[in-house]
Amino acid sequence: MNRNDTWIERFPGLSRLDLPTKQLLTTRATIIDVPKDATLFGPGNSPENMLFLLDGTVRVQQVSETGHEIVLYRIEAGQSCVLTTACLLAYDDYSAEGICESAVRAAAVPRSVFDDLVASSKPFRDFVFAAFSRRITDLFLMIDEVAFQRLDVRLAGALMRLSANGDKISTTHQKLSVELGTAREVISRQLQEFQRRGWIETGRGSVTLLDRGAIGTLAGREN
The missing domain is CATH 2.60.120.10 (Jelly Rolls)
Known part of the structure; x- marks a missing residue:
């Protein structure tokens, strides 16, 4: 140009x-x-x-x-x-x-x-x-x-936004913590819980969505 x-x-x-x-x-x-x-x-x-x-x-x-x-x-x-x-x-x-x-x-x-x-x-x-x-x-x-929304809801919303181009998201726990304004350790614990439920799979530098429906439902909650 x-x-x-x-x-x-x-x-x-x-x-x-x-x-x-x-x-x-x-x-x-x-x-x-x-x-x-x-x-x-x-x-x-x-x-x-x-x-x-x-x-x-x-x-x-x-x-x-x-x-x-x-x-x-x-x-x-x-x-x-x-x-x-x-x-x-x-x-x-x-x-x-x-x-x-x-x-x-x-x-x-x-x-x-x-x-x-x-x-x-x-x-x-x-x-x-x-x-x-x-x-x-x-x-x-x-x-x-x-200030007011639950972290699991905010994290689910962030994962849905970041996965707009596919289920595999190139990101890290640190990047997600910056995205949401919280500590990396807090994000790690919440991702572990999502993985325990079978919603996601975490890898080195990536998060893969396995159950978009469940994550989307959680992301749509206000409280």
Whole structure:
């Protein structure tokens, strides 16, 4: 993809912008490619660009002072990074890290262009705050799950999401613990219980679903 390609059309909110604004974004944006497992941004860094993801997935996670990790959300192709948006608006540094779960391609729009458009373009401003609002709602749901939902239900839900492309999931107990914001040992015990029931089979770096129906039923429980 080169600069002349209309990447803007992949973002419904941006596709409604007037032609001069689209041309400004297209002209000033830089297309960047980042390899899998690379850190796209991290705590203490200040964003210089607003990022629009074109291909790949970025995992945004928070790491505490004690090393405890929790996944906050993921950025998929066709989405912007709302943490970057928040830091740009507040002139603040990142408080979480973004890890590329696959090779990533993104359009990077300079801070100066972002500032000018937020101030002068209502459609662009609407796009920014609509995306921000949706992500904040997702974060509140995640907080509710961590605080109030049973871990076995959350783990079942995570296994169902991760197995969308097949019953064998390439993951580890540590990765699942980060996904759900709990200790690895807790995840290990719960996986052992699922295996004892005959629902899954664990292997080195993998979990295989043997009874999707039972796991799906558990994942659908709220309490």
